[in-house]
Amino acid sequence: xxxxxxxxxNAHEAPARTAPPQGTQDLLFEAAxxxxxxxxxxxxxxxxxxxxxxxxxxxxxxxxxxxxxxxxADALRAVDRHGHLLALxxxxxxxxxxxxxxxxxxxxxxxxxxxxxxxxxSAADSGVPRERLQAGCELVGESEPAADAEMLALAAAxxxxxxxxxxxxxxxxxxxxxxxxxxxxxxxxxxLARALTDAIDRKDLPGLTLLCTREVAPGKARDALLMLxxxxxxxxxxxxxxxxxxxxxxxxxxxxxxxxxxxxLQVAQARSLGAEVEVDLGEVRGLGYYTGLVFNLYxxxxxxxxxxGGRYDTLLGRFGDPRPAVGFSLDLDVxxxxxxxx
Amino acid sequence: MITVALxxxxxxxxxxxxxxxxxxxxxxxxxSTRKLIVPARGGGARFVLLKDPDVPLYVERGxxxxxxxxxxxxxESGADLLVPLDLGFGACRLCLAAPHDSAVARGFRxxxxxxxxxxxxxxxxKYPRLTARAFARRGVPVDVVRLSGSVELAAVADLxxxxxxxxxxxxxxxxxxxxxxxxxxQVSARLVVNRASYRLKLExxxxxxxxxxxxx
Numbered sequence: 001x002x003x004x005x006x007x008x009x010n011a012h013e014a015p016a017r018t019a020p021p022q023g024t025q026d027l028l029f030e031a032a033x034x035x036x037x038x039x040x041x042x043x044x045x046x047x048x049x050x051x052x053x054x055x056x057x058x059x060x061x062x063x064x065x066x067x068x069x070x071x072x073a074d075a076l077r078a079v080d081r082h083g084h085l086l087a088l089x090x091x092x093x094x095x096x097x098x099x100x101x102x103x104x105x106x107x108x109x110x111x112x113x114x115x116x117x118x119x120x121x122s123a124a125d126s127g128v129p130r131e132r133l134q135a136g137c138e139l140v141g142e143s144e145p146a147a148d149a150e151m152l153a154l155a156a157a158x159x160x161x162x163x164x165x166x167x168x169x170x171x172x173x174x175x176x177x178x179x180x181x182x183x184x185x186x187x188x189x190x191x192l193a194r195a196l197t198d199a200i201d202r203k204d205l206p207g208l209t210l211l212c213t214r215e216v217a218p219g220k221a222r223d224a225l226l227m228l229x230x231x232x233x234x235x236x237x238x239x240x241x242x243x244x245x246x247x248x249x250x251x252x253x254x255x256x257x258x259x260x261x262x263x264x265l266q267v268a269q270a271r272s273l274g275a276e277v278e279v280d281l282g283e284v285r286g287l288g289y290y291t292g293l294v295f296n297l298y299x300x301x302x303x304x305x306x307x308x309g310g311r312y313d314t315l316l317g318r319f320g321d322p323r324p325a326v327g328f329s330l331d332l333d334v335x336x337x338x339x340x341x342x
Numbered sequence: 343m344i345t346v347a348l349x350x351x352x353x354x355x356x357x358x359x360x361x362x363x364x365x366x367x368x369x370x371x372x373x374s375t376r377k378l379i380v381p382a383r384g385g386g387a388r389f390v391l392l393k394d395p396d397v398p399l400y401v402e403r404g405x406x407x408x409x410x411x412x413x414x415x416x417x418e419s420g421a422d423l424l425v426p427l428d429l430g431f432g433a434c435r436l437c438l439a440a441p442h443d444s445a446v447a448r449g450f451r452x453x454x455x456x457x458x459x460x461x462x463x464x465x466x467x468k469y470p471r472l473t474a475r476a477f478a479r480r481g482v483p484v485d486v487v488r489l490s491g492s493v494e495l496a497a498v499a500d501l502x503x504x505x506x507x508x509x510x511x512x513x514x515x516x517x518x519x520x521x522x523x524x525x526x527x528q529v530s531a532r533l534v535v536n537r538a539s540y541r542l543k544l545e546x547x548x549x550x551x552x553x554x555x556x557x558x
Contacts, residue, residue: 089455126402170541205541206428229426231548232541278541285542303404304422305538 023122023130034336035133038162039115041341042330044160046113049154050179051137054112056095062087064094067288067315074120076130090138093289093327094315100140101319106272108323110143115332129303129333134340136263136329138308140316143324145260148293148311149267155297155309155328163340168300169275172232173265174283175309176290177230177257178245185250187222192216196225200282205229224248232280245281257292264293289315293326302334344387344539344546347401347409348372349394353531356431365552386546398423398534401474407539407547414508414529418469424540427533427555433510436472436527438465439520440504441497447521465505466496476506476526494518 020026043053067077075090089095089161092114102112115135137154139147152171159169179200183193192215199208208229216222224245233241242262249255261279262282267275275297276289283294292311299306309328316323346366348357354372361367368380368389380389392400397411410470414436416425440446446463465474465486477484489496493507498518508529509515512522533554540547 126420126422172541203424203426203535205426207425231426231545231551259433278544296541298538300542303402303536303538 019262021130023128025129025131031336034339035332037341038332038336038339039135041161041163041339042158043113043115045154045157046135046137047109049137049157051113052113052224054099054114055116056089056092056099056114058089058116059086060089060095060098061085064098067094067318074122074239076119076121082186089116089119090118092116092118092134092329093138093312096138096327097140097312097315097325098319100138100325101316101321101323103139105321109147110140112140113137130225133332133336134329135332136307136327138325138327140324141324142326143313145264146267146324147324148264151309151326151328152264152268152293152295153271155295155330156273157309158307158330159275159297159299159335161341162335162338163342164335164338167206167276168299170278170337171273171275171295172278172280172283172298173261173293173295174280174290175257176284176294177260178224178249178281179284179290180249180256180291181249181254182224182228185254186216186217186219186225192260197284200225200228201285202291203229203231203282214252217294220248220250224250224254228282229286232278232282235265235269235277235282236281238277238279239281241281260292286333297328297330299335299338301338304334306331306334306338344543345406345478346387346389347397347411348367348389348391349397349409349531350391350409353392353394353410353412353432354391357531359430360429360431360435360554361410364550366550366554371493372383387550395399401534401536402482404536404538406536407543408533408535408550410531411420411531411535413521414469414472414527416532418532420471421534422537424537425532426535426551428541429531429533429554432531434529435510435522436469436503436506436529437488437512437515437522437523438476438506438524439494439497439515439522440527441510441519442521446504447523460547463504464501464502465504465506466493469495469506472526473506495526496553500537 062077065087075087077085077087080086096112104110117131117133119131122130132276139151179260195211199211212226242258246258289312290310294310296305296308307330311326313324315324366387367383369383370380372391373534394411395415397409398416400417401408401409402421402423412432412472462483462485464485465473468489470486470488473486487502492503496502497505514521
């Protein structure tokens, strides 16, 4: 009878207490073993590269996640009996930044790693789980391009440690710095900036063209913005792309962001990443706190990014210890089914 | 190998023509074959034929690398996709429409919210997400009635105060005594691409996208 009652199957009703909440799952036996093996393989790589584990609490003051995914709006929140607004961990990076800025203040550089789950409210039908299993690294106190390249290389090494077949992984690399400089040069309102970000993120060239023609004054900034919806280029062709962007750079800040990206890529190339790099100046997606390098990781067999990261030079300042930092995380729920760890 | 999701219905023919000009054509006619997956002539790709609203989901989840569907379906699905090309055909408008003598038609035209009817507006549609969003943006409370067809009837038969639906010429609306109160979205067929495919199969996809983009 129950199965025939349409209301009991309705996603908007409270879930039956016999099933885990929507977007979460029980991992049993072999699935649990696979996850633990992958985590162990990653922990080994991270430690070999000089990173040490931190385990932040699973709940935090909600404001810690303020700059995570839409102003922290995606965090699952509750008020405790003292009236404090708490959130389930929605982002490791914000927590690690809090730890680095408080208990580890003054110690530079810091190489920290973590593993565990984050909980974010996602659209019910998007296929993105609410509880995601992650592992990741943060490098605090280093501002040089070499630090950015170190994290790109470590991200690639992590995918290799999971036993993804050679050539199955790609890294799309861009810089938020260039886009922010264009937004500033175009004097775009926050609303326009959001619309531009969205159009560029979706490679929506017709939408971007319409927005630019209607709302951005003609000039270098507009031409440069229009270029951001172009397809990514393999690293071999990146210098031509960066040179073109450089010609259109409307300000010193835009130009500096490109120089920075070019030298990061140069260092990364010298280290030979073992994963193919694509340069995409339209790689503007990411958490709100990124200030420079941004990258996303893709692996054959996964329909969405399997991880990503970037530079966030202002986040620690929010916790009273302004220091540069760069990091990345991997989504294990997507990676574990593809992984063949040694 | 790339998988292309094609939309059943009115946009299928123009889609096939556009893809054929870009050198992508099914080996067999979908109208005469019972196969669900049809290889492309010359290999390198294959086609699946789907109902319009399913195209964004197949592409988002990676079962197809790229697809063609209306902008209305892209936005209604909420799918996280790349939308690099406007194919131009399948042009129509997503409209809020109501009986010409109704409070909604009068209220919206005079810049009011239709609140004079004393309860939330009841709006029937096949586009609950876009409808809810359009009203939320205006701060107008709305009771969305989700239908799967004959949406005009809902407004005429008093199921709803207004409807949100596609209109090509507006003739169906007019014949049923409905007027367009507001145009919510300009719709046309879009090429949609899976985010991961776009990166991982860049070398295969770029020439295809270039050819489709150039084959107007």
